[in-house]
Every structure is written in structure tokens, then in C-alpha cells.
Amino acid sequence: MSMSETELLALLRELDDPERLEWPLNYDRATVSLAFGGLVRRLETDFGVQCEFEQDTQDSSEYGRVRVSAEATVCGTRIVVCVSRFGSLAESCADDPGAFLGTREAREEGVLDLADLATVERALAELGFEARPTWWTRHFGSM
Numbered sequence: 001m002s003m004s005e006t007e008l009l010a011l012l013r014e015l016d017d018p019e020r021l022e023w024p025l026n027y028d029r030a031t032v033s034l035a036f037g038g039l040v041r042r043l044e045t046d047f048g049v050q051c052e053f054e055q056d057t058q059d060s061s062e063y064g065r066v067r068v069s070a071e072a073t074v075c076g077t078r079i080v081v082c083v084s085r086f087g088s089l090a091e092s093c094a095d096d097p098g099a100f101l102g103t104r105e106a107r108e109e110g111v112l113d114l115a116d117l118a119t120v121e122r123a124l125a126e127l128g129f130e131a132r133p134t135w136w137t138r139h140f141g142s143m
Contacts, residue, residue, distance in 0.1 A: 008130075023061065023085040032063050035127065036083050039090075040066050042123045043081070047072040047116075061085050067095070068120070074113035077106065079120055083129070090129040092120050 036055055044051050049072040055064030061084055068079040078095040094106035106112035124131050 011130075027085055029056070032083070032085060035088060035129075036064050036066075038127055039081065039083065039123065039129070042127060043068055043120065046119050046123060068116075070095075073116045075111050075116070077111040079112070079116060081120060081124070088129045090124050090131045092117065092124070092131060 033055065036053075040051055040053050043066055047068050049069050051069070052067040053064060057064060063083045063085045065083070066081045068081075070076045070078040073079060080093050080095045082091045082093075084090065092103055094103065094112040103112060103117055107114065107117070121131065
């Protein structure tokens with residue numbers, strides 16, 4: 001699903017609510033859990049490995065994370081996909097020991113292969129997730 005910048009800003013404003021820091025007004029835990037489970041299964045299939053994951057993170061607007069093991073990636077760097085409780089927002093990053101690198105930075109440093117990133121982005125898009133790195137601070141961070 002592709003949106004214009006105007007549509008994306010409208011979506012973020014709609015999801016933002018200073019009274020609800022962890023999840024939006026119409027948050028449906030069961031629906032988010034199903035979507036997250038679908039993402040885990042899809043990444044496991046696409047990368048041919050079992051992925052580590054955690055879900056229903058407490059005191060955070062992040063719902064959960066899926067980790068694609070370093071052994072399954074071309075560059076040998078683990079890929080982490082974070083899913084927000086806010087809509088179907090998702091964030092992908094490369095896990096460099098001790099730090100998360102944004103996808104652009106990781107590609108520039110040679111630790112994230114474009115084909116691996118495309119595999120993750122395709123799974124997110126086909127499962128209805130929206131991925132924008134600027135969403136991290138508001139819609140994924142700890143409270």
C-alpha cells in the first residue's frame with residue numbers, strides 16, 4: 001500500500017492521541033497479533049529459517065519484533081523488523097552488535113544486502129504494513 005506524503009501525515013495525525021501513548025483508540029490486540037504472526041511466518045518462509053520474535057511489549061507503543069538471524073542474510077547481519085501498535089506501521093533495521101542501523105546507513109556500511117532488504121519490504125507491503133523510518137520515535141519508542 002503506497003500513500004502520498006499528505007496521506008501519510010494525515011494517517012499519523014489520526015493515530016496520534018496524547019491520552020493514549022501505548023495504543024490508539026480503536027486498537028484491536030487480536031487483529032494486531034494475527035498480522036504479526038503472519039509476518040513472522042512469512043519471514044521464516046522467505047529466509048528459510050526460524051525467526052526469533054517477541055510480542056505484546058509492555059509500556060511501549062511497539063507491539064513486537066521479529067529477528068531474521070544473521071546466518072540467513074547475505075551480509076551476515078541480523079535484520080530486525082519492529083511492528084507498532086499504531087495502525088500497521090513497521091520499521092526495518094540492521095542489527096549491528098549493540099546498535100540498530102537504519103536501512104540506508106546499513107546499506108552504505110555494507111552490512112545490509114539490497115536483496116535481503118527487498119525481501120523484508122515485499123513481505124511488509126504484501127501483508128499491508130506501512131514502513132517509514134521517521135515513524136520510529138513516536139510510534140515505536142518506550143513510554
